Amino acid sequence: MYFIGYDIGSSSIKAALLNADTGKVMASAISPSKEMAMQVLHAGWAEQDPETWWNEIINATKLLKQQYAFDPASVKGIGIAYQMHGLVCVDKNQEVLRPAIIWCDSRAVETGRTALNILGEKYCLSHLLNSPGNFTASKLRWVQEHEPHVYERIHKVMLPGDFIGMKLTGQACTTISGLSEGTFWDFTEQTPATALLEYYNISPALLSAIVPTFGDQGFVTAAAAEVLGLAAGTPVTYRAGDQPNNAFSLNVLQPGEAATTAGTSGVVYAVSDQHSYDAQSRVNTFVHVNNDTDKQTIRNGVLMCLNGTGIANSWLKSVTGDLTYPEMNDLAATAPIGSAGLQVFPFGNGAERILGNMRVGATVNQLDFNLHSREHMLRAVQEGIVFGLNYGMDIMAEMGPAIHRVRAGKANMFLSPLFREAFANTANVVIELYNTDGAQGAARGAAVGAGYYTLNAAFHGMECLSVIEPAAALQEQYRNAYGHWLYSLKQRLSLGELADIS
Template sequence: MSYVIGIDLGTSSVKTVLVNKNGEIKGEATASYPLIHENPGYSEQDPEVWVSGTISCLKTLIQENGISQDQIEGISFSGQMHGLVLLDEQNKPLRHAILWNDTRTTKQCREIEAKLGHNLLDITKNAALEGFTLPKILWVQENEPELFDKATCFVLPKDYLRYRMTGLVQMEISDAAGTLLLNVSEGAWSTQIAEIFGLPENFCPPIVGSTEATGTLLPQFAEQTGLSPKTRVFGGGADNACGAVGAGIVRNGDALCSIGTSGVILTYEEDKNKDFAGKVHFFNHAHPGAFYAMGVTLAAGYSLSWFKDSFAPDLSFEDLLAPVANVPVGSDGLLFTPYLVGERTPHADSVIRGSFIGLSGTHGREHLARAVMEGITFSLQESLELFRQAGISIERVISIGGGAKNPTWLQMQADIFGIPVVSLKNEQGPAMGSAMMAAVGCGWFSSLKECADQFIGYGTTYEPIPEHVEKYRRLFKLYQQVYSATLELNTGLQEFRG
C-alpha cells in the first residue's frame, strides 16, 4: 500500500496525517510548541520549533504504523498564513517569525495605503491589515534596520519548513497571495510594490504551485525522520486553501462555513476579475488557476465559549445547547452581535464590541445561547451577501468546525443562509487538504476535483425551512443595523476599557 503525508503547520501545533489511496487516514501525530509574547500585541515564534515538531511527528508516523519508508510517496503542507520569516544570505532566520495574529503594524498599514492608493486593491485584491506580511516587513525595516540590511529574502512558515526539508527556497502561490506583495490576478510578484518599498532584488522567492513537485528530502532530514531521501515534496497551501480542499470546495457553487475560534466563509471562484472593494479577502486557490473569496468573523466560536465560561461554566457544550432547539427563531426578540474582539468582515473595526439587543426579564439562559448562535451565523451571512453582490452563485454550504457538531446549529445555518448546508462524515480540515495535494502531485489523481470525489464523504444535508428563512431574512436586516447604531457608543466607551 502506498501513502502520502499531510503536514498542517498551525499556530500552536503541527499535525501530520498518513493517508492511503482510498483517502483513509491510517495514522496521526501531533506536536505542540509555544508562542512568544514579548510585548502587548506581539506574537512571535521560533521557526526551529516547526522543524523539530515536524521531525518528531514524522518519526512517530513511521514507527507506530509499521510502514516502510518506500511506501511513502509524497509529502505536502498546510501552513499558518502571513507569518514573516526573514532569511540571511545563508538562508538562516535573522529573528523570530512574526505571526499572523501580531498587531503591532497599524502604522505600516496606513503607510501602505498612502503610498499605493487604489493600486493596493487593483494589484493585491486585499486591504492592508495588520495580519498580512508586507506590514511586518516594513516594521522590521523601520525598527530593526541593521537586522533588515542582512535580509536577502523572506518566506512564510510552511515554506521555511519545506526549505529545511528540501534545501530549496520557494513560496507557494496560495500563501503568497496573503503577503500584499503578489499580483493576485496574474499569480506573480508585483515588482511595482517591491520597488515602492525599497525591497532588495530577489527578496521575494520563486513561486511554486500547490501540487507542484518542489524537490525531494535532504539526506539529513530523511535520516532524522526515518523517511526515504527519494520521498517527493510538493508545494502545499495556505491553511484556509487547504481547509477548503479538505472540505471539497473545489467547484463553482460550493462554499465553506468553518466555525472555530474565528469563523470563515469561503467560496471557490474562477473569475480573477471579481471586485469586492477590499471588503473580503480574495486569494489564489490551491487548484491551479482558481481563487477563493473569504470573509472572517473574528469571534465566532469564541463568542459561544465566552458565553459558556461566563454563564454556564459547569455545563458541557452539549448540555448548554440542548434547550436551544426549543427556543423559537429570533430567540423571542433577542439579537447578539459577536464583536467581542472587534470585527473583520464586513467591518474592519478593532474598536467595536458586542451587544445583546432586546434583552428582557423573560429571557433565560437558553434564549441568550440561541441568540449567540444566531448572531455568529448572521455575521457569516454578511460575507455570503458580499459574495452574492459580486455575482457569485452559491448553491450549498459545507459546514465544518464547532458549528457542524450541533444539528440545531446546522439547521440554523441552512435557514439563515437560505441554501442547503451539508456536514462531512470525516472532518480532517487542512491536514487532509495538504495530503490531497500530495496525492495529486504523486499522480494518484489528475486534479484536486477528482481527488475530492474519492477522498471526501458527505454527511447529512439540512434543507432550509421556508418559514424560518423568511423570519431570519427580516431579523438579518435588524442585525445589520446594530453595528452603525452602536458604533459611536463603543467609541465613547473605549476610554473606560481596561
C-alpha cells in the same frame, strides 16, 4: 502507497496518513493536545514561535506511527497546509530571527492603509485585487520600520507553510498562491508586485523562489528524516494556505462552488474565474490552487474571514468552566432562536476585514439580568458567529452570484447541530458535510503533486456525511434575528460606538 498531509494551524498541528490506493485515511493526529499559545505582547498583536510548529510536526508524526505502522519508504509525498498571512523571517543560516507575526495580528493595519492611499485604490485593487491591508507585505514593512536590526539580517521571508517546507527540505520556496495571500503578487502583470515592493523599499531578493502548488518542491533531508522517522529523499509535492486547501479538500475547484470552515476563524471561500475585488477590501481575492497561468485558466478564491469564530466559543467555554462543547451545544439549543434579544458581536480577535480592518473588540448587547441565562449566552455566541459570517457573505454577493450551496468538513463549529441550523437558515444555503479536514486535503494534494492522482480522481474515498437544508419554518425566525443583529451593528458603527481601538 501513502501520502502524508500536515496542517499548520494557530491552535494545533494536524497530520493525516492517506492510503492513496483506497482513498482512506489510515491515521490522523493532532498535537499538542491543548491549544498552542499565542504571544500577545501588546493589544492587537499575535505571534508564535515557528520552531513550535516544527516540534509539533515531529510529535504529530510520531502519533501517526503509533496509530498505524507503515514503512517510511512507502510514503511517496508530503503535503503542507498552513495558516495564511503570517510572516516568518530567517537569516542566511535559515535561523528564525523573530517570532512569526501571524494572521490575526493587527499591528500593520495603518501601514497598509498608508500604502493604499499613496499607491492609490486604482493600482491596489486592479493589480493586487486587495488593499495591502494587514497582509504579509505590510507586516514585513512594519519590521523594517520598527525593528531595523532584525530586518537587516533577513535573508528570506516566508509564510508559515514555507517555513515548514524549508525545515523538511532545506529549501526556501513558495507558490504564486502564497505570494498573492501576502499581497506580494501582481494579478495584472503576473509577477511579484513590483510597485508595492518598491514603495515599501523591500528587495524582491527577500522573496522565496516560486514552485508550483502541485509538484516537486524539494526532498526531505537526512536531518529532517531522522527526527521525523521518515525516509530521506521523500518529496514535498504540495502546499497551500489553509483556506485554499480547505476548498481543495472539499473538491471546490470550479467557478460558483464554495467552501466554508469554522475553526479559530470562520471563512467562506468561493471560486471565481474573474479578477474580481471588493472596492473596500472587506473580502479578498487570492490565487486558488488550480489556477493555471500557462493555460490562461483563471481560478481565484474570493475569501471572507471572520476572525472571532471558534475562538469566541472557546473563550466562552473557558469562562463557563465546567461544560464540554457538546454540553454547551445542548444547553444553547434550549434557548429560543434570537436568544431572547441577546446579541453578541464576536469581533474580539484582531482587526476584522469585513469591518474595514477595524479592531473593535467583542461586545454583548441588550443583556437583561432578569431575563437572560447561561443558555441564552451560549446560543447568542453561536448565533453571533453565524450572523457575522452572513454579513460577510452579503458582501461577497455584491461581487458576483449569490452562494446557494457550501461544503464543509464535519469539524469545529460544524459539529454543533445548532450552528449548522443557524448557518443554513440565516444564509439560505444548503450545507454539505464531508469526512475530511485540512490535513487529509494536504495528503490528497501531495498525491496530485506526485502524479499519483489527477485532480478529478483525487477525492475517491471521501464521503458526504449529511446535507442540511434551510427549513421554511425556521428561516423567517433566523432572518428576523439577523435583521435585528444587523440593525444594531450598523447603528453602533454609525454612532461610533464600535470605534477602532487599534
